[in-house]
Amino acid sequence: MAVRSLGYRSDLMLLGLQGSVVDRRDGYLAVRTPANPTYHWGNFILLDTPPAPGTVASWVSTFHREFPDAGHVALGVDGVTGDAGEPEELAAASLDVERSTVMTADTVHPPPRPNRDAHFRVLDGDEDWSAALALQEATNSGPDVEGYRVFAQRNLAAMRRLQERGCGAWFGAFVNDRMVSGLGLFTDGSGLARYQAVDTHPAYRNQGLSGTLVYTAGRHALERLNAHTLVMVADPSYVAIRVYRSVGFTDSETQVQLEPKPSTTTPA
Template identity: 40%
Template sequence: MTTDTRAPLHSLGFSTDLIFTRFHGVVRDLGEAVAITNPSSPAQYFGNLLVFRSPPQAGDRARWEALFAEHIGRPLHTPHRLFGWDGHETPPELEDFLAHGYRVEEEVVLAAPALHAPQHQNLDAEYRVLPDTDEAWAEALDNQVASREDGYEEQRYRQFKETHLRGLRAMCRAGLGFWYGAYLGGQLVADLGVFSDGGHLLRFQSVGTHPEYRRRGLCGTLVHFAGEHARAHFGASQLVIVADDHASAKRVYTSVGFAVAERKQLLLKVLLPGEQH
């Protein structure tokens, strides 16, 4: 077992997830799985998980849960279990997990070697790298909160996003990426980040457009601007973006050259108070 491993993962989604988990946490190679932990935030779902080399098969649940307890954490400090899998050589067998309270989380992973401008560009806005000032990042926080999906309570989401952006700002300061904004009349109306794995991969993060400014071509134009700026700066050859499988998001991303590369699945169980097994 090694710490802060560079053990390769085949999935573009999981490989680029490691850009963030290596910076904020610990990555360990267990052989059959990669253990990802964030000691400063043990209850964070996607900072504390196991990614297995192969999909789950019948009889794996108890062993996977034991590995999670040993290498990731136990309640109450880690009140969930989260499993991903890198390989797709065999179909996953999910029945036992689903019968024991797990749910499947699915995301679509899109990739492109380079981006082109969308057909419907917004040329009224100004697109630029966010300056590293408290005021600029406070604007980004406000825009991210305004851009949140339905179902998220505003104050709790603001608290989560404030911590999240603080970590991403630290990554920008460390030279691992940039935060970008689209401005109309001096107001930030769309923002996102792009981060490097130190090699040929770039990963987009937290694409958000203010609800009052959607369907104006801002998002696609900003994605194109940011991707090409970051690709030129880092000399990368593959851009990656991960999203929920919504038609509207995919339509924006494919409009600038992204194509679906894979579908990413995880198994999540949130443990109830007092639940130990």
């Protein structure tokens, strides 16, 4: 199942480690994560190419045929340039285009102002994983609080199982024994290692925590997990992308996701 996009290749790597099922269809991949059915980007179709003119509505119908019980629509577009199809046609189908920057590094260095006060370590035990969930809830506010909590609980449980299998780790930054920043970094042994969910509590931002944590986790993967390429997917308009660049990441390609406009779907 050749996928050009490094962003989607690393997505599929992580999903495969979690037991997701990927089926080849004519012109697309159908990706399912039975253990987390409300996870939009664990239950989606990945188009081989941007939708051709006149086909957007049919691709939405294809998604509904593959996922008849889903409360969402999620269409990925394989590629590296950010081409998503005809803007007018996407708008007529009430689809938003989200373009993310796929970043890579084969080495990392400390940020310009590393945090030297927090304690940075791999999570260990129920209390730590509960703290990771609380942090994600604090940093991901939205209208469907309970829906997000269910998703986050399932996702972190899957990440914990991967850590227990030796596929990577979830890292935390702790200040006075409180987890205030966190992220995951996982690999299937192929040499690619993908970051997940870089979060810092709003009260602790701008203190060098996330940059130091990204650097710490990257060193761990390069030195202990035989990784040779670290992959980070970032919002190009958000300040965090500058943090990732400051520790050695460079922009590699653009990843495209198509979802209904916020008013037409319930967030996961």
